[in-house]
Amino acid sequence: MKKLQVLVTGANGFLGGTLFRRLWRGNDFECVGAVRSRPGIINGTDNMVTVGDMGAVIEWSSVVSGIEVVVHTAARAHIMNDEVADPLAEYRKVNVEGTLNLARQAAAAGVKRFIFISSIKVNGEQTVTGQPFFSRDAPSPEDFYGISKHEAEQGLRSLAAETGMEVVIIRPPLVYGLGVKGNFASMIKLVGKGLPLPLGAVHNQRSLVALDNLFDLIITCIDHPGAANETFLVSDGEDLSTTQLLQGVAEAMGKPSRLIPVPASLLQFGATLLGKKALAQRLLGSLQVDISHTQKCLNWTPPLTVKQGLQRCFPNHQD
Template sequence: MSKRILLTGATGFVGKALLAELARQGHAIVATSRQAQQLAGAERCIQMDDLDGDIDWQQALLGIDVVIHAAARVHELHEQAADPLAEFRRANVDGTLSLARQAAEAGVCRFVFISSIKVSGEQTCPGTPFRADDVPRPIDPYGISKLEAEVGLLALAAETGMEVVVVRPPLVYGPGVKGNFASMIKLVEKGLPLPLGAIHNKRSLVGIGNLIDLLVRCLNHPAAANQVFFVSDGQDLSTTELLLGVAEAMGKPARLIPVPAGMLQFGVKLLGKKAMAQRLLGSLQVDISKTREVLGWTPPYTAKEELRHCFDPSYRSITR
């Protein structure tokens, strides 16, 4: 059954893909973004400035059944704010909870919140994934702000009766991805020899197609109400396996040199790149068994298909 949906952050990486799929399924969408523009697939577009607790959402919420909140102040590698936690709280906590409270007052039935795996923590031991019922242990301001938003939303759900669904994705990739994943693609594309041929960590990732499929499931599923879900491709990869997969998807050779991980870790930390060492050599796994069992959900695409889709956006649509 089609719904009237308010989608925030509609021009972001996840928002754009979600808007396209919701429109394809026939939902009526009110989309918000920082830019004043008409977005394909949206019934109405509303320009919103920086997210905070002072925004009046009354007009945007008229007749809305479900809010999908994809807008956020995102994690940045080179933070410029004098007080990052205060800035993250202003957008991700105050802005989110203000929108949710106004949504409840407007009679919205369900609020789907795109959170982050950073709420759970930054690293796991191989074979010991984060589970949905683990105690959250965020480390950085972004993760802390997302956790505070989650706690506030679930409290609001108990107070008002509006259903809340929280989804915590790990790294999301797909066509047009930016950040660390894009940097990795460029290195493989250049054909440079990389000393990453013997890394045996495990990391959970989620392709944009799998994430969008779960978010759409969360629109209607009765068992999703007031729950927190993890999402991934269901296949955890080492850095070596990921680089090999990217190279295969690009149709290029992978020039990986098997340097021992311990030696790499020592060298990278010696250069003061501790965060880089964690991303390349550390593990971060999530257990999606709750998502599978409660929602009856299985990732519709394999990691191989999602990687191929990064470089050939038509590929996935003809293999589903």
């Protein structure tokens, strides 16, 4: 049986790199990885190509020739305290112009399906507890990263209507797993040091997605007929408070959770005084997603629990 030919962009990143390795080592797909710089070699394969910085001028024709499905993970990621002169222009250059340039050339080459890893930030930054985001909700991005992902989604839908290439959009919330960076990595370091944290009485609710759960959904979307031209929200299916998350990380590390029960209202007040409102929103606010459409449309269930996903953040818990 002929294997599907799959291209993964961002194939040396946190998400794209692990996805590429998993697909390449599996038996179901023939996989090519595209990277910005220096192609890598995995166990003797040279199935990685260097394409340079994502943008509107990259020539993709030779890369997408013969490809049937593109999984586009490459992006200019959300950057705290961005210091470039025009952050929105930089996000658009990569996340909008670069995405649509690739998608147009993919469609022209006969690619059947384009899977775009977007962001829950397209829906918005925060939810009221118990009122999650749905895939059908009107987009309401607030920051430049979310705006650029929304604009890319719009362009892809228009391109799908013009060319017939199927587009699948996946909007993950915070993704965690082995090698995670950013705020989640910082949190792991604090827990690992055993420092007391004033986050023992936070009763928000946040949706997260383990790397392996996101992979499982992406792989499902590669050839599932029900995925065509759909938008999917994804999570572990278990929402956690910040307090519960820190406790879970500590348990996965085999460390005690030293959490002091400071009222969230007091933490919010202190963060406002210190000019850390954005940080307080991530720690104290809620962001929930409803994955019922994803589950029903694809007959899909996250294979890992949150506890299993957190255990896989640490090498001694790898299968």
